[in-house]
Amino acid sequence: MSRAQEGQGERQSVEERRAAREAQLIASDRAREKARELRPNDFPGGVHPPENKRQSTGEPIGTIPLAQDLIVPLLQHSGATALPLVSLGDYVMKGQKIAEADGLISCPVHAPSSGKVMAIEPCAVPHPSGLPEDCIVIRTDGEERWCELEPCEDFRQLEPVDLLEIIRNCGIAGMGGAGFPTAVKLDPHGGAEIDTLIINGTECEPYITADDMLMRERAAEIIAGVEILAYILDEPERVLIGIEDNKPEAIAAMREAAKGTRFDIVVFPTKYPSGGEKQLIQILTGREVPNKGLPANIGIVCQNVGTTRAVYRAIRFGEPLISRVTTVVGEALERQRNIEVPIGTPIKHILKHHGAHRGLMQKVVIGGPMMGYTIDDESAPVIKTTNCLLVPTVKELPPAPPAQACIRCGFCAEVCPASLLPQQLYWYARADDREKLQAYNLFDCIECGCCSYVCPSTIPLVQYYRAAKGDIRIAEAEKEKSDRARDRFEFRKLRLEKAEKEKEAKREARRQAAELARHQREQGPASPEAQAERKEADMVAAALARVKARQEDPQQLLARAQRSLASAESRVERLQQKLAEAEGGQRDQLAAQLKAAELKLQEARQKLAQAQQKTGPAASARETPEKRAAASAIERAKAAAAARASMSPADKLAAEIAALKARVEKAQVRLEKACSAGDPNIEAFETALKNLQLKLEDKVREQKGNGEKE
Known part of the structure; x- marks a missing residue:
């Protein structure tokens, strides 16, 4: 071996060792970075209310008998109301699409069971406003007959866009928050690159254990759904499943199901409201979602565990979202547990099968005690976002005492997880100062209720914020409407001005043409243009003279008078016949019409007499042979008509x-x-x-x- 070859071999070995060393350093840096990222962070504020979760975790997820009537609202999600596809009296099958999405931010609605459509009308729905919404009422037949489904054995055989279409058609919406359409959330617009997928298993609200029990009993389905979401998002760099440390059984089940995957189960201390989307992102990644921004703007997509399982059921079995796990809890109930209930089931039907004591129950709360709201009509149904029915006694959840004056203690600002100034927002909300409310980022408030929870004056701060948000939204909608009206008015004004300018230009062109013609006549009377104009004027004058002569011809006047007389006589005869046959209610009107017709008949006779005076022997002598021939033809026609009238x-x-x-x-x-x-x-x-x-x-x-x- 030559020295050159030996030197080349040594250089290659050095480069290989250097590359191996760099790879080790990069791997160790990534490992340290990953460990640092998986170490939970914290968010500002937060509270630790009593959890009260043991009451509903004592038995597995159960079911109840099917209700006789299912009330399915057309709006169970954020966005536009779905459009009904069925009519009154139609028979629908379980899983059949009964309402179509109206636009991008919308979701279709499916029949939770087989039966007959009994009504499509406004009904009570679970909403803080208490206002009714359009619903489809289905009278169930108890047969639970499914429509034809399209299962998928291997989702990797389909393109992500096809999977998104399946999710959209199955009506999957967020089941842990406001119900945002899942297909829209998984398809971020603007070309944002997603590097982190977060699965929210926090469930920080007191009393609610629906996600906890779902993770305990359906962990394999949740992990299968996470695989589908990661595939749709082009395999993001990190997939984090966040769970609070007060759910040891759920943590163990999820870790067992996630073995062999690259998904990380991140456990962090319990604090309310760590289940908020922005707060969970800050806990797991240390990133903060910008003001008026979305998680996709920082490369993150967040989904609830219930939504993840629904995605799996939709892709694997073709099942639409027609049921959900709901916590039924409260000391006013004989039985407290979690149930999987069809969407559209009336709340009173659920309370009946859980032994609600009417004398003990204070109210029915949708959601938990922190962010939930009370409903007055128990006929309202369960919808896609109904995660809990809380039926407390007065002792368990006593009414809040009357609000007192703010003492400016600052506790509300200390516990606000969004780093807002609740006290200032409260004053501006009371003063209806919308500009200041928006300047102080009112819409960053997640309405978690921490400020109301710690307020020593028991001021319902969240209610003020909700009302202020509603007023601002209404004002913005009105402003947008007025802006559109102003734009339409200005456009119409410009269009009319343009049309008027065009008319003025045409008038000016005609005026100039007339001036030019007059000038040509004055300059050259013998010019061809002047001669043609004079000839045209003479022709018009001759035509007008002929028309005037015909109008003044005595024979023409006499013929018109005769026709008018005949028409008037015929009208009088018809009205006399109608008057004779008419009933009492119409006689006065017909009599008035007959009187007017008789006056016109008298006027026609006078005109005929005047025309006959003008046409005397001299006029008959002036008749031309053509007129006499026409008159004889008229007489012959009259005779023929009379002969036909007398024929059988x-x-x-x-x-x-x-x-x-x-x-x-x-x-x-x-x-x-x-x-x-x-x-x-x-x-x-x-x-x-x-x-x-x-x-x-x-x-x-x-x-x-x-x-x-x-």
């Missing part, structure tokens, strides 16, 4: 047949002449002949029919 129906029909035969013969002659002369209108002549022949055949059949009757 059979004679009239025979006369019509004879006339039609003569017209057919003439039409045949014209057609032959047209064919011999090569007339281009031969088709028109043929059509006219066919029409006459058809009329003749009809009259002949009518004559035969009359003969058979006789």
